[in-house]
Amino acid sequence: MPSIAELVAIKESVEKKYLAQPGVTGIDVGYKVVGGVQTDQVAIRVHVEEKKKSVPKGQQVPAQIDGVVTDVLERRYELQVTRAPLDVSALADTTHYATLEGGISMGPSRAIGGYVFAGTLGAIVTDEASGQKAAVTNFHVACVDDGWSVGDRQVQPSRVDTGVPPGDEFGAILRAVLSSHVDGAVVSIDAGRTTAQTIVDIGTVNGTKPAALGMEVRKRGRTTGLTYGSVDGLALSVSVDYGDGLGVHVLTGQVSIATDTTKNPLFSDHGDSGSVIVDSTGAVVALLFAGAGTNTVGNPVADVLSELNISIPMGKSIIKDVKDGHKDIIKDKDKELRKDLIKDKELRKEIIKDKELKKELIADGKRIKDIVDVIKVPDLPPIDPGDPGDPGPGLPGRGGFAGRLAEIEGRLSQLESFISADQRPDLSSSAFSGEEELTSDEIAALRAEAERQAADAAAAKTDLDNLLG
Structure with a gap:
């Protein structure tokens, strides 16, 4: 079977053709679904607004593309921001957090066309340009439309959730980007506001990690709170309508999340935009920005860090x-x-x-x-050689050489028993x-x-x- 990288390459070679067809909302590489049940088979998946019994021949998805099995999924994608009239009552987490952390309500101080907007503060990050702490969320949460400016003030909780400017303002837009990979914004944090590198109901944010098929993930958002799911698709190219002034944008290389319906009915809903999606260890894998029903889409974290010029350090608890x-x-x-x-x-x-x-x-x-x-042989008294015929002094009864030799032999016999x-x-x-x-x-x-x-x-x-x- 081809590798994931090879499958992505094949998908990318045909995605423009399918994304241009009416009713197609996305295309990715992920698990094939049969009878509503996810299988272990990896396929090239074409996402559509609605499955139809009759499809023109030129728009039909073949059973295989370059030898790779295909699948057709019914999925629509919407920005998951909440908007409401100025007099709307709060609908979700309305807590005013003394310490800013991930998973809490936020939104712009300004009203747009008579509406106020609510999303989620994803996590506390480091702004690489200044080295200061900042907050990360979506472009469409902090900026909303094409009328935004650097310095636009933000409130926590959002004005939808009883936040009132200027008393509840906590920072301002530093930079934002809506590109082919990222829907993101970085918000400064006012002096005197305390922060924590944590997410409500989850705990410490422990750096980042690439998403992988089958990876179990969690998120905490302003609307649905703590929810569970898994990565069911990679390299998703998806069309999303950003509304007046911005129009439809196609974001590529996205991460697709399927809801774990045994734990929660939805992984995300309107107002959860801006949440960070983390794995079981608390490592960030994606920035949530869109979805519909039981399906959610996030920007891959590596692109978010790169295009927003931020970093997500390893948490103190994991360092410990x-x-x-x-x-x-x-x-x-x-x-x-x-x-x-x-x-x-x-x-x-x-x-x-x-x-x-x-x-x-x-x-x-x-x-x-x-x-x-x-x-060692003891010293013997010297023997005077004398005349060979002379018996010599001190050697009675023996004379000459024969006598002296006999005397030596006698001494040696004494040595043997020494x-x-x-x-x-x-x-x-x-x-x-x-x-x-x-x-x-x-x-x-x-x-x-x-x-x-x-x-x-x-x-x-x-x-x-x-x-x-």
């Missing part, structure tokens, strides 16, 4: 988790090092034993030398009876191994000191 994880790693490493050090202690014991052995060998050598010194047989050392083998003698190479190898292990032990201790220090 990572640090704690490193602590666990250090603890595990510490345990391993301690085991190694114990082994090194055993090694040192062996080295000490080797040293004791060397001492014993040296002592044995000294004892052998002492024994040899003891049995040390008794049971006291004489057996020097015919090594000092350790029954053991083979080490060769010089074996002794050198033993010495090298002991030095290597001692060096490893020293290095292990240094690493442990660095980790714990």
